[in-house]
Amino acid sequence: MKKIKTLKMNYEFKNVLNRGKYFVNNQVIIYVLKNNLNYNRIGVVVGSKVCKATKRNHIKRLIREAYRKYEKELKQSYDIVMMWNKKTEISEVSFHKILGNMKKSFSKAGILELK
RNA sequence: AAUGUAAGUUAAAUGGUUGCGUGUUGUCAAUGCCGAAAGGCGACACAUGAGGAAAGUCCGGGCUCCAUAGAGCAAAGAUGCUUGAUAACGUCAAGUGGGGGAAACCCUAAGGAAAGUGCAACAGAAAAUAACAGCCAUACUAGAAGUUAGAGAUUAAAGGUUAGAAAUUAAAAGAAGUAAAAUUACUCUAAUAACUAGCUUUUAACCUCUAACUGCUAGUAUGGUAACGGUGAAAAGGCGAGGUAAGAGCUCACCGCCACUGUGGUGACAUAGUGGGUCAAUGUAAACCCCAUCUGGAGCAACACCGCUAUUUUAAUGGAGUAAACAGUUGCUCGCUGUCCAGUAUAAUAGUGCGUGGCAUGAGGCAUAUGGUGACAUAUGUCCUAGAUAGAUGACCAUUCUAGACAGAACCCGGCUUAUAGACUUACUGCUUAG
RNA sequence: GGAGAGAUACCGAAGUGGUCAUAACGGAACUGUCUCGAAAACAGAUUGUGAGGGAGACCUUGCACGCGGGUUCGAAUCCCGCUCUCUCCG
Numbered sequence: 001m002k003k004i005k006t007l008k009m010n011y012e013f014k015n016v017l018n019r020g021k022y023f024v025n026n027q028v029i030i031y032v033l034k035n036n037l038n039y040n041r042i043g044v045v046v047g048s049k050v051c052k053a054t055k056r057n058h059i060k061r062l063i064r065e066a067y068r069k070y071e072k073e074l075k076q077s078y079d080i081v082m083m084w085n086k087k088t089e090i091s092e093v094s095f096h097k098i099l100g101n102m103k104k105s106f107s108k109a110g111i112l113e114l115k
Numbered sequence: 116a117a118u119g120u121a122a123g124u125u126a127a128a129u130g131g132u133u134g135c136g137u138g139u140u141g142u143c144a145a146u147g148c149c150g151a152a153a154g155g156c157g158a159c160a161c162a163u164g165a166g167g168a169a170a171g172u173c174c175g176g177g178c179u180c181c182a183u184a185g186a187g188c189a190a191a192g193a194u195g196c197u198u199g200a201u202a203a204c205g206u207c208a209a210g211u212g213g214g215g216g217a218a219a220c221c222c223u224a225a226g227g228a229a230a231g232u233g234c235a236a237c238a239g240a241a242a243a244u245a246a247c248a249g250c251c252a253u254a255c256u257a258g259a260a261g262u263u264a265g266a267g268a269u270u271a272a273a274g275g276u277u278a279g280a281a282a283u284u285a286a287a288a289g290a291a292g293u294a295a296a297a298u299u300a301c302u303c304u305a306a307u308a309a310c311u312a313g314c315u316u317u318u319a320a321c322c323u324c325u326a327a328c329u330g331c332u333a334g335u336a337u338g339g340u341a342a343c344g345g346u347g348a349a350a351a352g353g354c355g356a357g358g359u360a361a362g363a364g365c366u367c368a369c370c371g372c373c374a375c376u377g378u379g380g381u382g383a384c385a386u387a388g389u390g391g392g393u394c395a396a397u398g399u400a401a402a403c404c405c406c407a408u409c410u411g412g413a414g415c416a417a418c419a420c421c422g423c424u425a426u427u428u429u430a431a432u433g434g435a436g437u438a439a440a441c442a443g444u445u446g447c448u449c450g451c452u453g454u455c456c457a458g459u460a461u462a463a464u465a466g467u468g469c470g471u472g473g474c475a476u477g478a479g480g481c482a483u484a485u486g487g488u489g490a491c492a493u494a495u496g497u498c499c500u501a502g503a504u505a506g507a508u509g510a511c512c513a514u515u516c517u518a519g520a521c522a523g524a525a526c527c528c529g530g531c532u533u534a535u536a537g538a539c540u541u542a543c544u545g546c547u548u549a550g
Numbered sequence: 551g552g553a554g555a556g557a558u559a560c561c562g563a564a565g566u567g568g569u570c571a572u573a574a575c576g577g578a579a580c581u582g583u584c585u586c587g588a589a590a591a592c593a594g595a596u597u598g599u600g601a602g603g604g605a606g607a608c609c610u611u612g613c614a615c616g617c618g619g620g621u622u623c624g625a626a627u628c629c630c631g632c633u634c635u636c637u638c639c640g
Binding site for chain 2: 007013043052053057060062065068069095
């Protein structure tokens with residue numbers, strides 16, 4: 001299973017956002033919920049009022065890329081929703097900051113496999 | 116050359132690692148996996164993968180359904196100088212009129228206000244059949260005044276006359292008287308006559324009355340008049356001269372305006388001539404409206420097919436009726452469809468789906484030639500370059516420079532509008548500055 | 551993606567060309583009376599912003615009806631273009 005599985009339907013997102021635990025960070029908020037499947041599923045959320053379509057797509061791509069970096073180190077069978085924090089300024093976006101922030105929040109959530 | 120004007124091109128580039136969507140591509144060979152097979156899924160390789168605005172959704176069209184979207188009227192909406200281009204347009208091109216600029220050039224919703232209706236606050240005499248004030252003429256009334264004539268009164272001057280009369284003169288014209296002898300004196304008489312008084316005439320002044328006339332003032336009535344009337348965004352063509360009772364295009368010159376005719380132009384219109392003072396009427400149509408032209412409605416979340424669920428019972432097809440009524444077709448009239456019967460078999464309606472199609476070869480792009488001022492058209496050659504469905508182009512590293520703006524396809528095209536760092540090309544202008 | 555509605559004071563909401571919107575009207579906020587205290591009731595004056603003046607209370611003046619243009623003598627209102635908000639369609 002090399003392809004990333006994604007959350008698609010609206011009720012799946014609501015499920016994770018209502019029942020899951022959440023971990024707030026400067027840039028990305030992470031919701032985590034256990035799942036009966038053998039693999040992880042992710043969803044990426046960027047609000048429509050943050051900025052216009054081009055930058056929104058850019059942020060989504062950065063988050064997905066960062067997830068791919070940590071994919072092999074994560075425990076399986078979780079639903080994860082990564083939401084962009086509205087309060088952060090858009091001009092501060094860069095790949096390395098997102099990487100660092102996501103590592104912190106993953107370790108807080110306890111998903112990271114310790115090797 | 117700086118500055119400026121117009122048109123157009125481009126929208127950082129190169130290499131490496133890693134990652135994503137799509138594919139009538141190739142391989143996986145008798146064994147990548149599923150399946151009886153057709154085939155499907157997957158892996159690897161290869162190819163390919165976002166703009167000039169993809170945006171706003173402001174117009175126009177294709178496409179789909181509503182009957183094949185049909186006819187007429189009304190309503191509603193849009194457009195609005197002319198001619199052309201186009202599938203069509205509110206777009207574009209070339210021109211016309213108007214405005215701006217020194218110029219290149221730019222801007223321009225630019226039909227009709229004598230078809231009708233509405234509105235024009237405040238101010239102002241009045242915001243639209245011109246009324247009012249004012250000015251002028253005529254008539255009447257009243258008032259005060261003047262002139263002329265008449266009458267009267269008063270005053271003044273001059274003259275005449277009568278009466279009186281100081282004074283002077285005369286007596287060689289007259290006569291009487293007194294005193295006295297005479298002379299003389301006085302009186303009378305005569306003449307002159309200051310002066311006084313009366314009467315009268317003339318002139319002048321003033322007053323009164325009457326009559327007529329004249330202009331003035333006030334009022335009333337009738338008529339003429341639109342120059343003048345503080346305001347306002349806007350006031351009845353402008354300015355000057357003549358003219359008039361007062362005035363006025365009432366007349367004239369110049370300017371503007373309107374009509375007709377001729378010429379040029381397909382036309383908007385331009386230009387020349389002639390005529391017009393009834394030149395009769397302000398602005399607003401981005402107020403209603405009139406005129407001309409155009410528009411049926413809904414939209415790919417349309418729609419078609421497939422699977423599943425629920426409810427209901429009848430579709431295609433054939434016949435009857437096309438009389439009436441009802442429903443649908445956006446209001447009305449027509450037209451059309453449905454109803455009623457027969458009829459086979461499943462169908463219809465509603466909902467739903469990590470469903471399938473619709474879905475990308477098209478009013479396509481590029482080059483050349485021809486026609487046209489141009490938009491554009493025609494012909495030939497050549498190219499095929501996204502197609503997702505929670506939605507694909509990213510990340511990292513290195514190098515270069517001008518240090519990278521606005522910004523992400525979602526059925527597809529033609530435009531418009533809006534956002535936009537710069538770089539480059541072509542043509543043109545010459546206020547000013549420098550040479 | 552498509553279709554539609556709107557923007558006026560702190561909040562709601564009138565005003566469809568005209569004397570400055572005295573920004574009507576109703577809430578909210580503020581002060582006072584009443585009360586042991588509150589609520590309710592009653593009374594009161596106000597509420598955006600720039601500039602200037604004043605010790606201060608406050609006064610003067612300009613701009614403001616989402617923003618920018620246009621039509622008109624004159625736009626909150628009419629027309630055009632942007633910005634933002636909300637609703638509906640699977």
